[in-house]
Amino acid sequence: MNTIQVKDKVFKPFISSEKIQEAICRIAQQMNNDLADKNPIFICVLNGAFMFAADLYKEINIDSEITFMRMKSYEGTQTTGHVKAISGLMENIEGRNVVVIEDIVDTGYTMVSIIEQLKEKGAADVKIATLLHKPEACKVENLKLDYVAIEIPNAFIVGYGLDYDELGRNLKDIYVIAE
Numbered sequence: 801m802n803t804i805q806v807k808d809k810v811f812k813p814f815i816s817s818e819k820i821q822e823a824i825c826r827i828a829q830q831m832n833n834d835l836a837d838k839n840p841i842f843i844c845v846l847n848g849a850f851m852f853a854a855d856l857y858k859e860i861n862i863d864s865e866i867t868f869m870r871m872k873s874y875e876g877t878q879t880t881g882h883v884k885a886i887s888g889l890m891e892n893i894e895g896r897n898v899v900v901i902e903d904i905v906d907t908g909y910t911m912v913s914i915i916e917q918l919k920e921k922g923a924a925d926v927k928i929a930t931l932l933h934k935p936e937a938c939k940v941e942n943l944k945l946d947y948v949a950i951e952i953p954n955a956f957i958v959g960y961g962l963d964y965d966e967l968g969r970n971l972k973d974i975y976v977i978a979e
């Protein structure tokens with residue numbers, strides 16, 4: 801793996817595709833054990849989590865469904881600031897056991913808002929599966945992440961679905977910004 805350039809920034813190799821797959825298999829096994837009789841509905845948060853969701857779902861062997869949604873940004877009031885609303889979720893999730901599939905939890909604001917909105921839509925239970933977690937960047941309290949594939953330090957990364965200005969999502973491995 802070599803250093804790469806995406807737009808104006810240089811990134812260096814960080815997590816190989818083999819390590820990513822290993823970590824995904826580990827959390828998929830936990831989910832197969834924990835959720836066997838729950839008939840969960842997995843909800844992939846587009847765009848970033850599409851690759852993770854595809855690889856994760858191939859390892860899930862219990863009765864379950866998968867669907868997709870986006871978080872759409874809009875300007876809130878002065879007090880609420882920058883708000884993101886769920887968009888494009890077609891399924892009725894009332895009374896369902898939901899598992900959110902997210903690419904990365906950084907400050908945690910997005911995830912808190914996702915959980916709140918899914919509960920408002922009537923989900924019986926909301927569990928979180930994230931490929932990456934930056935614990936040092938967390939700005940919210942009491943955010944329970946049920947399945948974390950890989951913890952990383954607070955640095956900007958691209959690859960495996962994650963982008964820098966919409967580029968770099970196609971990379972098989974994950975790269976970190978070079979200082």
Ligand code: IMP
Nearest residue numbers: 905906907908909910955956957962963
């Ligand atoms: P949060 O609300 O701060 O937790 O941000 C979550 C969202 O920010 C993720 O779903 C990503 O889209 C984006 N994000 C956070 N950190 C990175 C990164 O290092 N690379 C690419 N996108 C990131």
